[in-house]
Amino acid sequence: MRNMFAEALYQEATKNSDIYIVVADISPVGNMAKFTSEYPERFINVGVAEQSMIGICAGLALKGCQPFAYTIATFSLYRPFEMVRDDLCYQNLPVTVVGMGAGVIYSDHGGTHHTMEDIAVAGAIPNMQIIAPCDPAEVTEATRWCARQKNGPVYLRLGKAGEPDLTSKADPWMFGKLRRLRKGSDVAILSYGVIAGMAAELADKFTAAGKSVSLYSCHTLKPLDREGIVAALKSHDHVIVIEEHVPQGGLASQTKQLAWDSQAKCRLDTFTLKDEFIHNFGRHTDMLTAHGLSLGQISPQVGLG
């Protein structure tokens, strides 16, 4: 995802001289090096100073520029939270705050590097928009959209590297709209971000068990496609949400709310990170398993062997 973000941003930045990238001692790889050497005046490394990263982005946007702030998700959203809230959201500035390696991807780095509650935190702020692409191609779509929009601030939640392609046969990407990756009629699986790969594997298992499965990328977490989710709840007997986020304030809790509000009759199962700091220092999949998020743990709970 990082590489695709860098590539997409480079493509946009070559066409739009208002695009700046402000990083905090972490830089996307790939074509970002090319961008840095070709447009050094539009690449700013603030060092380990994230409050300044957001403040500078706000100042740039107040003068008509289209900045991107980029660092590891915890440091792009939590450390400078009040700058994100006051400077970006309160003033409704078109700044993209990129949170790289969100969720528990930095599994072995410990809880200081985990971003488990970012959708709830960012989503609670008025004016903030949130996008969490599910694969590298969606990163390209989302980055392109962020570079061109003037609605206001965006929190762009990214993974790191190695995510599989999930969207080559999907419906077109549209900001604010649930994206159907596979069309079925019995079971619907909603997910977003890196863990959508696990959702796709679960869909495969359902298909192998003879079920007709819809798979959705809920890439835009705010504004949430309420109509799209309600339609999925109403057109499937069984809906499953899988997300790499704590139970409160993410897609799972909002889908439950929508199910209640819309008097949905379907079975609804949600799988999230636990509301718990888990001291596991293994790989990403080990940490997800510690939170109860693995195919082996989810399958029996949704009627699959």
Place this chain on the structure above:
Amino acid sequence: MTSISNSFDKRLAKERCLRYRRRILDISQQVSALHIGSSYSCTEIADCFYNALMRTNPDGSSPDTFLMSKGHGCMIQYTILEDHGVLTKADLDGYCKPEGHLGVHPDYGTPGIAAATGSLGHGLGMACGMAVAERRHSNPGRIYTILSDGEVQEGSTWEAVLMASSLKLDNLIAAVDNNDLQSLGRTSVTHPSFYPLGDKFRAFGWEVAEVDGHDSQAIFEAIANRQGGRPFMLVAKTTKGNGVSYMENIPIWHYRSPNKDEYRQAIDELESAR
């Protein structure tokens, strides 16, 4: 083409500052609180920025930007903007009223207000970003900002101080309203190591001048004669509530409005200083 004052009329500056203080005093009678002491503390600095240093385009606009980082001092900014015709008398009469659009802190979207401030430690970071953006232009605008000494205690301010220096933002001109007084007492008592303040900015690579913050001529000359090539910090020694004896250096006048007797005494004192 832009123009800048190449001379400074001390007498006119004094007259303006008295008029601004008087206007703020009048508005104070409409509300229970308006940060009067904080505005009087930086009256001469704001006046000098707006009326002597910021340049004017032929159409009357300015290529330069003023950002009130110490948002609670915005009453002086509102008053100057009214004087410049950017805000109206009706705007100021509506201060902190439900039908008005001017609040205790400057709000983005209000005419003449470059950014929303109020929470301390945000202004200098945004000013850095503005200064970077202005460098795209062949004749870059200058960013003027006033910080309180309170917000110089914020870590975020020092992040921005470091960045402004590293980016060599020579179009950034800041002033610290150094009145040595904050909510719970003297800054020099809470943080003895806060001083010497000028040396700290010098150590971070800024050009620094230290002046009497109520001496308009000294403020103008320090900034007009700066060497340039890096960001500039004016460490201005000021008195909170300057101009009204019973307000000076008394923490409660950070915020409250005078009663009728206090109002009349303040008017007498301001007028006698003419």
